[in-house]
Amino acid sequence: MWDPEKKRLGRAPPMAQVAPATAKVALGIDIGGTNTVFAFVTPDGRLLGRTVIPTRAQEGGERLMARICQQAAAMLREAPAPVAGIGVGSAGQIDPRTGVCVFANDNLPGWTGMDIRGRLAAATGLPVYVDNDANAAALGEQRFGAGRGVANLVCITLGTGVGGGIISRGRLLTGHRGLAGEVGHIIVQAGGDPCPCGLRGCLEAYASATAIVRRTREALPAYPDSRLRQVEPLTAREVFAAAAAGDPCGERILAETAWYLAVGLASVINLLDPELILIGGGVAQAGEPFLDRVRAHLDSWAVTRGRARIARCALGEAAGGVGAPALVLAAA
Ligand SMILES: [Zn+2]
Structure with a gap:
C-alpha cells in the first residue's frame, strides 16, 4: 500500500556503497499527451x-494501457539489474493512494478512471507507484536535479499545460485527495480567459505554451510590422525568439506572460514560503530575461520580497524519465 509517511525523501547512497548483487534499479514511465517515456534509473x-513510444492518445485509454503494459514487460525482460519497482508519472489528475487517474482532459481520451497501478502491477508483478507527471518531475528535480538538498521547493512545468509539484519539508505535498500542487489552476484573472480544466482565469490559460500562442494571435492585428505575422506554425519558442530580437509584439507577450506567472507565483510564495521555485517546460527556454521580469515583479508582490530563489529545472526533457522512478526510490 502507498503510505504517505514513507514518502520522506533523502539523498540516495552512492552506487559504489551498494553491493552489486543487491543493487536495484527502478523503471520509470512518464505518460504524456504526445510521448510515453520508459527509463531504468539507478538510486543515484x-x-x-x-525508450520512447508515441502515446497515440486518440486510440483511447484501453489501447494505451495495453501498449504500456506490453512495453514495460518487454523492458523488464532485458532489465540491467534487479528492479525494485515501477514509478509512473501520468498526465491528468492522479490519486496516488489508489494509482487511479481521477480525471484526464481531451489530451488523453479514455484515461479518466484508468487503474494504472492495478493494471501495471498485474502485468509485471512489481510494486507500482503512480502520481501525476508534475509531482514526479518535482521529485526528480529534488532528488537528482536543480533541487538537490532543498527541503522546500515548488517545481512548475510550463508546457502544453501548466503543472506543479510541491516538496514541503522533504516530502511531496499531496493534500486531502492527492491533488495538491495544481499551480496551473491558481486564478490569476478572476472571470478571465477559459482554461482547459473548465474554469476561467487560471494561470494555465495565460502562461502555457498553448495560451502564449493564442494570445499572440489575438495581439498580432495591432502589430502590422511584426515578424511573427510570417511565422507558421506559430509556437511559444518563436514568440520568445522574436522578443529577444526586439519584435514589439513578441516583447509584449513575453512581458504579459511574466506578469501573469508572477501573479500566480506571488500566491505560491505567500502560501508556502519555498526556498526555491524551479521553472521547467518549453516556456522556461525563454531563459533569464524572462525570469528576470518574473523576479522583478515578485520583489514587490511577495511578502518574502524576493527571498525565494527562482531558477530553471536542470533535468529538462529527462525529467519525465528520471522523475517517475524517483517515486519508487522515495517510497523505499
Ligand atoms: Zn484551469
Missing part, C-alpha cells in the same frame, strides 16, 4: 536505457 539518478 543514472539513466540505464531509455
Whole structure:
C-alpha cells in the first residue's frame, strides 16, 4: 500500500556503497499527451536505457494501457539489474493512494478512471507507484536535479499545460485527495480567459505554451510590422525568439506572460514560503530575461520580497524519465 509517511525523501547512497548483487534499479514511465517515456534509473539518478513510444492518445485509454503494459514487460525482460519497482508519472489528475487517474482532459481520451497501478502491477508483478507527471518531475528535480538538498521547493512545468509539484519539508505535498500542487489552476484573472480544466482565469490559460500562442494571435492585428505575422506554425519558442530580437509584439507577450506567472507565483510564495521555485517546460527556454521580469515583479508582490530563489529545472526533457522512478526510490 502507498503510505504517505514513507514518502520522506533523502539523498540516495552512492552506487559504489551498494553491493552489486543487491543493487536495484527502478523503471520509470512518464505518460504524456504526445510521448510515453520508459527509463531504468539507478538510486543515484543514472539513466540505464531509455525508450520512447508515441502515446497515440486518440486510440483511447484501453489501447494505451495495453501498449504500456506490453512495453514495460518487454523492458523488464532485458532489465540491467534487479528492479525494485515501477514509478509512473501520468498526465491528468492522479490519486496516488489508489494509482487511479481521477480525471484526464481531451489530451488523453479514455484515461479518466484508468487503474494504472492495478493494471501495471498485474502485468509485471512489481510494486507500482503512480502520481501525476508534475509531482514526479518535482521529485526528480529534488532528488537528482536543480533541487538537490532543498527541503522546500515548488517545481512548475510550463508546457502544453501548466503543472506543479510541491516538496514541503522533504516530502511531496499531496493534500486531502492527492491533488495538491495544481499551480496551473491558481486564478490569476478572476472571470478571465477559459482554461482547459473548465474554469476561467487560471494561470494555465495565460502562461502555457498553448495560451502564449493564442494570445499572440489575438495581439498580432495591432502589430502590422511584426515578424511573427510570417511565422507558421506559430509556437511559444518563436514568440520568445522574436522578443529577444526586439519584435514589439513578441516583447509584449513575453512581458504579459511574466506578469501573469508572477501573479500566480506571488500566491505560491505567500502560501508556502519555498526556498526555491524551479521553472521547467518549453516556456522556461525563454531563459533569464524572462525570469528576470518574473523576479522583478515578485520583489514587490511577495511578502518574502524576493527571498525565494527562482531558477530553471536542470533535468529538462529527462525529467519525465528520471522523475517517475524517483517515486519508487522515495517510497523505499
Ligand atoms: Zn484551469
